[in-house]
Amino acid sequence: MGLLDALFRSSEILGIAEETLEFALESSSETHPNEYMGFLRGTEASELGLERDGLVITDVLVVPGTETNSVSATVRTNMIPNDVKALGSIHSHPNGVVRPSDADLETFGRGSVHVIIGAPYRRSDWQAFDSKGQPTQLNVIDVELPDAEEFFDFTQADIDEDLQWE
Ligand SMILES: [Zn+2]
Numbered sequence: 001m002g003l004l005d006a007l008f009r010s011s012e013i014l015g016i017a018e019e020t021l022e023f024a025l026e027s028s029s030e031t032h033p034n035e036y037m038g039f040l041r042g043t044e045a046s047e048l049g050l051e052r053d054g055l056v057i058t059d060v061l062v063v064p065g066t067e068t069n070s071v072s073a074t075v076r077t078n079m080i081p082n083d084v085k086a087l088g089s090i091h092s093h094p095n096g097v098v099r100p101s102d103a104d105l106e107t108f109g110r111g112s113v114h115v116i117i118g119a120p121y122r123r124s125d126w127q128a129f130d131s132k133g134q135p136t137q138l139n140v141i142d143v144e145l146p147d148a149e150e151f152f153d154f155t156q157a158d159i160d161e162d163l164q165w166e
Pocket of ligand 1: 092100104
């Protein structure tokens with residue numbers, strides 16, 4: 001098992017918080033015509049007031065140094081924080097095609113859920129895929145997030161703090 005595989009842990013994913021999905025759709029739209037790319041992180045459902053076991057996707061970590069252009073987003077893997085709750089990835093397709101490219105399929109093995117958002121980034125312009133690139137159901141959950149502003153406001157200092165390689 002490689003270091004990257006160790007970053008992603010399988011655990012039951014109950015869905016994505018509505019606010020997080022809307023944030024990603026907006027960000028994709030703002031990034032257009034370039035590609036938006038980030039990693040999905042989760043919060044224990046119990047911490048969100050849900051009486052269930054499992055994780056809810058509650059934030060998107062946009063990796064500093066990610067180079068984007070209209071056809072691809074290249075992640076500098078040495079910039080990925082060592083975070084056991086990275087559940088998968090999310091990225092946009094400015095060409096509006098909501099299915100994984102060959103390059104996407106090569107990276108989907110890491111993480112259990114991968115969301116692709118397509119232009120024009122409306123509420124229905126997205127689809128979740130599993131690690132094999134097959135379309136999968138991802139529930140949208142209406143939960144109250146602790147402090148949305150702080151939640152999404154990653155700074156370089158936060159990232160450095162998270163970078164604890166073995
Ligand atoms: Zn893609």
